[in-house]
Amino acid sequence: LAHIMAGPVCGLMLADMGADVIKVERLPRGDGTRGFLPPDIEGESAAFMMLNRGKRSVALDLRTPEGVEVVRRLLADADVVVENFRVGTMEKIGLGWDELREANPRLVYCQITGFGRTGPMSEQGGFDLIAQGYSGLMSVTGEGPGHEPVKVGAPVTDITAGILASYGVVSALLERERTGEGQLVDTSLFEAGITQTYWQSAIALASGRSPGPLGSAHPLSAPYQAFRTADGWVNVGASNQPTWMGLTRALGMPELAADPRFEDNAARMKHLDELVEILAAELERESTEIWLQRLTGEGVPAGPIASIGEMLEHPQTLARNMVVETDHPVAGRVRSLGSAVKMSGGAASSRAAAVLGQHTREVLQEMGMEDAEVEALIARDVLLSPDPRTGR
Secondary structure, eight states, rough: OTTTTTTHHHHHHHHTTTTTEEEEEEEOSSSSSOOOSSSSTTTHHHHHHSSSSEEEEEEEEETSSHHHHHHHHHHHSSSSEOOOOOTTTTHTTTTHHHHHHHHHOOEEEEEEEEOOOOSTTTTOOOOHHHHHHHHGGGGSSSSSSTTHHHHHHHHOOHHHHHHHHHHHHHHHHHHHHHHHHHOOOEEHHHHHGGGGGHHHHHHHHHHHOOHHHHHHHSSSSSEEEEEEEEEEEEEEEEHHHHHHHHHHHHHOOOOHHHHHGGGHHHHHTTHHHHHHHHHHHHHHHSOOOHHHHHHHHHTOOOOOOOOOOHHHOHHHHTTTTTTEEEEEEETTEEEOOOOOOTTOOOOOOOOOOOOTTTTTHHHHTTTTOOHHHHHHHHTTTTTOOOTTOOOO
């Protein structure tokens, strides 16, 4: 019962681990991401297909008692329900945690909201941009003091909330194996943003000082940032003493290793501006490729700043099966991102994202509904089940 991003990410993670994920979509339009156009493939939203690979779609009208009853019957023996509506929405239609656990005590109920189920902001809706601001992330993202606020380019609180939710779900399932009882799993975009501030929060809690944006630099170690080269940029991660010594060798500047201003990480952080000025002047002399050869040759972590397109075509991306292909009933052969977690037992088989209501008949028949009942609800527009040959 999840829509847009955080909840669907949770479902995607679980589907990739082999779960049978049934996506219940509201009629008439389904998940709002279906309307995120362009880009599209044969009229199907690329954004929707990215987040909903591996799931089956049941489409019904939650504004009707019959539609709510179908969901209640689906959940009677389900393992998990995931939803990311505003707090109170599910309770209003009779599908809240208290109601559902009475019928199914083993149910794991996962709720993702903007700010969590408790606290003074619990009833406020949430969006990634707003959560990034509240969580402190935007205060440490950007070029530096005096520049306008910048959010992380990816919707990081949405994605992280989905990952945290899937972690909560599998933990609750493990606990259920021990106790036989389900759990309420509660996380939020706000908390997802906070979890991204471990280093900055460590600084603030220890010193009483809130750190600000540092561009690509690290708040606790140096040199650890992007530098301009003769033809682009290179990321340099010389964040400990062995890699720092390797950097001085790669640069051909042994005098830096002997300079007391840079003798250890504390000294380098104290004299960071001077260090960056020296390194920047030297790294601009050669191309990115030359520096990558020299730096990696000395064991210094380094890399380019790849575009998304370059990342998707990189041999390491492909070797790790991070781009997968599925057959969609309307869009045809579709590429999307694969699972970032590999298991020794092998990967779960995956399916393309479904068209709206593609599996309505199939799923409801599996749960024991008679064909005549399903057809009657379809005729009254309580359910949607498209033509399996065309997906429309």
